[in-house]
Amino acid sequence: MTAPHRTTAILALAAALWLAPLLAARQTVALKDLMPKGMVVGVALNQRQSDGVDTAAVDLVTKQFTQISPENLLKFQPIHPADDRYAFEAQDRYVQFGVDRKMQVIGHTLVWHSQTPAWVFQGKDGGAVDRDTLLARMRDHILTVVGRYKGRIHGWDVVNEAIDEDGSLRKTPWLNAIGEDYIAKAFAIAREADPGAELYYNDFNLEKPAKRAGVIRLVKSLQSQGIRIDGIGNQAHWRLETPSIAEIEATLLDLRSTGLEVMYTELDINLLPQAARGADPSAANPYVTGLPDDMQQALARRYADIFGVFLKHRDAVSRVTFWGLSDADSWLNRGRTNHPLLWDRQRQPKPAFDAVVKVLQGAR
Ligand code: XIL
Numbered sequence: 001m002t003a004p005h006r007t008t009a010i011l012a013l014a015a016a017l018w019l020a021p022l023l024a025a026r027q028t029v030a031l032k033d034l035m036p037k038g039m040v041v042g043v044a045l046n047q048r049q050s051d052g053v054d055t056a057a058v059d060l061v062t063k064q065f066t067q068i069s070p071e072n073l074l075k076f077q078p079i080h081p082a083d084d085r086y087a088f089e090a091q092d093r094y095v096q097f098g099v100d101r102k103m104q105v106i107g108h109t110l111v112w113h114s115q116t117p118a119w120v121f122q123g124k125d126g127g128a129v130d131r132d133t134l135l136a137r138m139r140d141h142i143l144t145v146v147g148r149y150k151g152r153i154h155g156w157d158v159v160n161e162a163i164d165e166d167g168s169l170r171k172t173p174w175l176n177a178i179g180e181d182y183i184a185k186a187f188a189i190a191r192e193a194d195p196g197a198e199l200y201y202n203d204f205n206l207e208k209p210a211k212r213a214g215v216i217r218l219v220k221s222l223q224s225q226g227i228r229i230d231g232i233g234n235q236a237h238w239r240l241e242t243p244s245i246a247e248i249e250a251t252l253l254d255l256r257s258t259g260l261e262v263m264y265t266e267l268d269i270n271l272l273p274q275a276a277r278g279a280d281p282s283a284a285n286p287y288v289t290g291l292p293d294d295m296q297q298a299l300a301r302r303y304a305d306i307f308g309v310f311l312k313h314r315d316a317v318s319r320v321t322f323w324g325l326s327d328a329d330s331w332l333n334r335g336r337t338n339h340p341l342l343w344d345r346q347r348q349p350k351p352a353f354d355a356v357v358k359v360l361q362g363a364r
Contacts, residue, residue: 032066034360036314040104042067042321044266046329050094056347057325067104069265069321070094071331074107076116080141083119088148095152106321107149108265109157109202110142111186113172121173134177139189146193155198157233157265158190159183163203167214183218187227202233202265207243207251219258231261231318239270240302249309256316264310266323268340269302270332271295285336291350299339300355307359314363 031041043065048054050073061068072078073091080086098105120137123129129137146156162183164170174182183201190199201219206212215232222229232255243251255262271291275284282288287295310317324330326343342353 029357031064031356031360034357034364035320036311036360036363039310039314039317040067040319041065042069042104042106042319043325044069044071044321044323045094045097046071046324047073047090047094049325049329050097051090052093052097057329060343060347061325062101065103067106067319067321068094068098069106069108069323071324072115074145075109076112076120076141078115079145081117083137086144095149099152104154104319105149105152106265107146107153107156107197109160110145110190111138111158111162111174111182112160113170113174114161116173121177128173129177131178134174135182135185138174138178138182138186142186142189143193146190146197150194151196153194153197155200155230156190156194157202158186158199158229160202161204162201163211163214163218165205165208165211167210167212167217169214169218184222184225184227187222187229191228198230198261199228200231200233200263200265201229202235204235204237204266206232206234206255207247212251212254216254216258219260223258229260231263232258233263233265235266235323236264237266237268237270237323238306240298245305245309248306249313252309252313252316256313261318262316263319263321264317265319265321267306267320268323268330268332269299271299271339272332272336275336287339288337291339291344295339296351300351303342303352304355304359307356311359311363 035041041064043061045061045068049057049061050068050070052058073094078087079091095105121129121134123133146153162170162172169175169180178185187199190197201215203211203215206215219229219232234251234255252262271287273284273286291299310320322341324341326345326347327339327341328345330338330340332338332340342350342356344350
C-alpha cells in the first residue's frame, strides 16, 4: 500500500471506529419502547419483508415496532384474484410474521374501489353487476378473508376511501351497484365474520373540512343504525407544509368527538414537488443524490411537530403506522427519489428519527 493510501485507510478505519458506537447507540433506541401507554407504533410491510427475504428490514421492524399493516397483500386483487380463487400463501406468512412477534396485526382492506379486480364488478351478461350479485360477492369475500384470520387479525380497515372531497359518497362501482347501504353491509358482515376484531373506516385528506364532515356523517349514520364501528383511520399522507399543525389538531378533535378511536394509519411526508407536466425533470426530482441538510432538519421538525400533537392528545390516538419502513421502500418514490420516512435508503436513522425519539422521551 502506498503512503497516501495507507493514510486514507487509517482515517477511514478511525472514522468507522468512532462512528460505529454512535450508530449502534442510536439504533438501540426503539420507538416501541418510547410510545405512551395505549398508543402502538407500526409499519406497513411489503412482501419481501413479510416473506422474510429482506432480512435487514425484518430485524429493524422487529426491533422498532409492535404493529404491522400489509402494504398490498390483503387487498382484494392479491387475495381474491378470481371469483373461484383465493390466494393465501404470502398472506398467511404476513399474518404469521406478526403473530410470531406478538405484534398487533392489521388487515387492509376489504372494500375499496382501487386494487379490486374487474371481475368483481362484472355481471354475468358482461354488463355491470347487479345489487344482489355484488352483495353476495362482498359477503363471500369478507366472510372468507376475515374468517380465515379470525382471532389473529386485531383490526380491519373494512371500507377504504368511500368519501369524496366534497363530503358525498364517492361514486364507486360498489355504490353504483349496491346503493348507499353497501358500507353498513360491509361492517355488519365483517362483524359477523369475526365479532372480536376491531373494525375501522379509513380515508385521506381528512384535514379538509368538507371531506371530514362527510366521514363524520357516515360514522354517525352507522352508529344510528346500530352498526358497530371501532375506529377512524386517518391515512396521514402529508406534506412538509400541509396540512398545518392546527388543522391536524382540529381534525383529531373532530374525529374524536364521534367517540371512536383515532388512528394514523399510513403516515409519510412527501417532500417532492407536485409533478408538473413538462416541467424541468431536475426540478421535479430535486433530491436524487440525497436529501440536503436543511431539508433533513425541516423533515425532522415536521415529524417532531406531528408527534407533539399525537402526544398532546394521547388519550385519543390508539395507533401510529408509517406507510413503509425506509425511504427505499416508500410508494412515494414512483420513479422519483423521495425521502418521506424515518430511515434512509441505507436503513440508517435520519435526523427525523432522532427528532421523534426526542419528543417521545420528553413526554415520558
Ligand atoms: C399503495 C401501496 O403503497 C402501493 O404499493 C400500491 O401500488 C398502491 O397502494 N391509500 C391506501 C393504501 O389505502 O393502500 C395505498 O397503498 C396508498 C394510499
